[in-house]
Amino acid sequence: MRMLRSSHLRWRSRLESLCIPVGALLVALLLFGGLCALEGYNPLSVYGAIYQAAFGSRFAWQNTLLRAAPLMLSALCTVLPARLGLIVIGNEGALVLGGLLAAITGIQLAAAPTSLGLLAMALAGVIAGGLWIMVIGALRHFRGVNETISSLLMNYLAIAFLSHMVEGPWRDPSSLNQPSTFLIPDALRLGNLPPSRVHYGLLYGLAACAIAHLLIQRTTFGFAVRTVGGNRRAARMVGLATGKLTLAICFLAGSCAGLAGMVEVAAVHGRANGALHANYGYSSILVAFVAKQNSLTVILVAILLGGILASGSLLQRALEMPDATVMVLQGLIFLVILYSESLYGQIPWFREPRPSDDPSPAVHPPVLASATVTPPSPSGDLHR
Amino acid sequence: MTPDSLGWWGIPLAILGGLLRGSVPFLFVSLGECLTEKSGKINLGLEGSLLLGAVTGYALSFHSGSPWVGVLGAGGAGLGLGAIHAWLVQQRRVNDISVGIAMMIFGGGLANYLGKPYIQPIAPQLPALHWGDWSDLPAVQSALRVSPLLLIGIAIAVSLQWFFKATRWGLIVRAVGESPTAAKAMGFSVARTQTACIMVGAGMAGIAGAYLSLYFPGSWNENISSGQGLLAVALVIFARWNPIQCLWAALLFGGTQGLGPALQSVGIEGYYYVFNAMPYLLTLVIMVATCSPVRSSVGAPASLGQPRPDA
Incomplete structure (x- = not known):
């Protein structure tokens, strides 16, 4: 019945x-x-302009998808911890650090073969972003520090660190207007999907969202995460290791945003600089909330918002x-x-x-x- | 005499100057957040109110010719954003932290959207009290130039303390923050109390914004705030939800913010960004040191951040 x-x-x-x-x-x-x-302003012409620039032509679509890729990856940084009941908004910090570390790795590995170099850059971004957000999870679990506020503060620390590095130790002296690191070697630039100028980062984004969905909805780990998100105390009573789950999910979340930073460096800017924290931090939080913290819906919303940004x-x-x-x-x-x-x-x-x-x-x-x-x-x- | 000839004495003097100048916005946002949180709600979006207040204050001062009109208008802009925030958080299933993030984006966006025409024009600035005129040193004179808003802020801190401790309305606010159900049973409207507290709190953040655009740094641009509104929540935790301690916290943060420029003035430049990030690092360290996973923080309103009882 x-x-x-x-x-x-x-x-x-x-x-x-x-x-x-x-x-x-x-x-x-x-x-x-x-x-x-x-x-x-005439609202109708504003709507028209937004549609034209976002979805009106093949060119517009490519622009939109270019922006949707980092949004997808970065939104997962809010989505995954939300399934555990945490509001993490450290997307920007993890993205910035991932991008910076990926750029430094790329510059160091100038002689490495392309595939190995790209892999190393991606790993650097993933690990940097992951550890950064994991700190937030650890502070929450072991010290009871509110994760929303700590992630907000850590965004500023990450941006200050980036500014310090690109103005000081890692500065390319020829970057006058916008202090930046040196360029990564051309061999380590992320290519485009063949008939377009949309880079491979879009595939990373789609794959990450799909994997996150499977992980949360179809695995024991995901079930445990959802249980903790539903009722933390009950989850602890049935013996779930809430601490380990918190750390793991925060690492995964941060690694997605870190990968977004690597994609931006390797495919768009070619170097790390202040442009890394131009747009995507707060927009990706919005994507996560509009998508109701669902990894698959994130894809759709990221494309929509990518269009608005474009x-x-x-x-x-x-x-x-x-x-x-x-x-x-x-x-x-x-x-x-x-x-x-x-x-x-x-x-x-x-x-x-x-x-x-x-x-x-x-x-x-x-x-x-x-x-x-x-x-x-x-x-x-x-x-x- | 140039500041250089003061040598290392320039550092404490510059910190004192930075403290007197930089602490005012911290003071206003933290008192506003303190009032809001005492009623059991969190407003993470004070940064939005602050930015909108900054541009409103600047625009009104420019058009009316009176900076004090600007300050009032900035407070009004904050009240307006606070009203939206308060209305949203009274709805079912709406979480105040998420609304705060949204208000931060909306308020900041609206400020930059409306503020575009005001980047160039120069608006009349708030007057300053010259407490350093007894000295011949320009460094001392500039360090001891104090805004009347600092005095007003101190007065508000003291009267807010008295309000919570000794008045009927203060008791109602605290009752709503401690136990909304009990307050409701006593016949007080939880929603109305919280709405009033959120609105006044956001209004004070608006005044903090007017201070930024009309006194120090004293112009309107898109990067005028260095995150004072964002730090409000952390400041209040640091101050243990006590208005007088909000004052000390604001002075401390103003001083930390003065550290970077102070060191720069004596030629230590390499770590400019690191010093600028000091308030954030300090806040984080304080939160790590004072939070605990097992017990409530001393002084926190008991219902803070809890979902509405009837939702």
Whole structure:
């Protein structure tokens, strides 16, 4: 009977979990249009420009995918710990350190064969990013330090470290306008996927999201992680090693962001400099939240947001809008998406008519759906 | 006499100057965050309020010609963002930490979006109190130039302490932060109290922003904040949710921020970025030292960060 009811419930709740985020995106776009109109821009031409620059042509699509690749990798840095009930926003720090270490490795291995050199660079990025976020997990587990705040602070430490390195010990004296490391050798540049100018980093991103999905949904490890995320105390009582799980998931999370840094260095910039922390840090947090911390949805949302980021320069050039326009849109999307969380189970049409033995309205979505689709909302228990 | 001729005495003097100048934004954001957290909610997005306050204050000062109008407007901008934040965190299933991250992006984006036309024009600045005029040394004079906002901030810290300790409303705020269910049973509105606290807290962050754009460094640009709003949460943990200790914490952080430029002024340059990162490192070290995995921090409101009881 229960089984029947829950499977019967499914299509409506699935429709709900599709309609609410899409509706939220539309509302955010409407609000954004209103804001543009207030400042004297024509909202319709703004929408048009965003679409043209993001998805309007083959060229635009390539631009979008170029930006989506690091977003996917970097978003996993928030997604994976969220499954464990932690809000980690250290994406930018891990990305910056991964990029810096990958660049230094590449410069050192100038004589190495391409495949070996690239592997070493990737490993350097992965390990640097992974250890960086693992520190956050360790502080949380052993000292009870709130992971959101520590990751925020560590972003600044990582950026200061990068600035120090590219201004001092590792500076290429010829980089005047933007202090940078030396260029990595051409042999170690990451190539493009054949008919396009989209680099292999996109494949890394897709693969990482798919692997993360399998890991979380299909393995014992992932089950343990989800159990801890559901109820930390209960998980400890049944004997799960929450500490080891925290460290492992934080390492994996950081390694994805570190790999994003390596991809940016090896495929886009060719060197490490301040451009590494230009865009992707906060945007990837947004990707993770809009994707409701689901690794596969991340792919879709990263492409969408990559498109929005790609439209920034056209908005600046064609419509003479400030470059922060894109950031306003991101902030609005983030706020409306968060609000839309509260609508689940509140809209009568999506609610299954309950049998008469249950007089209270369905306030919560089905337990099954909330366990597989949404992660537990972690409480920011600052004082624990 | 040039600052160089002061030799190594220039360092403590520059730190004192940096402390008096740099601590004001820390003081305002930490008092705002303290009030917010006493009511049981966390506002991680004060950086957004601070940035929007900075640009609003600068723009209003430019148009009205009076920097104090700018300060008021900045507070108003903070109140506005605080109202959005407060409304969102009262919804079911909405986590205040996530809203804070979103408000940080939104507020910062909106500030840069609206602030584009104000990068060039020069707005009237807040006046300063010249406490160093007894000295002939320009270094002493500039170090002891104090903003009236520092005095206002100290007054707010003292009165906030009195507010929590001795007033009925202060008691209501603390009751809501300690046990929302009990406060509700006593007939106080949890939502209304928290909304008021969040809004006033964000308003104070807005004033901190106006200080940045109208006093020190005293101009509007996109990198005007060096993360003062981000550090608010950490400062409050450091200050044990006590307004008077917020004052000491703010002075300490202002001094740390003055360290980098101070060393630069005597010719130690190589570690500029490392010194600039000192406040963050210091915060992290303090958090590691004072947090514990097993017990609550002393002074933390009991319901802080917990989900709403009726959600």
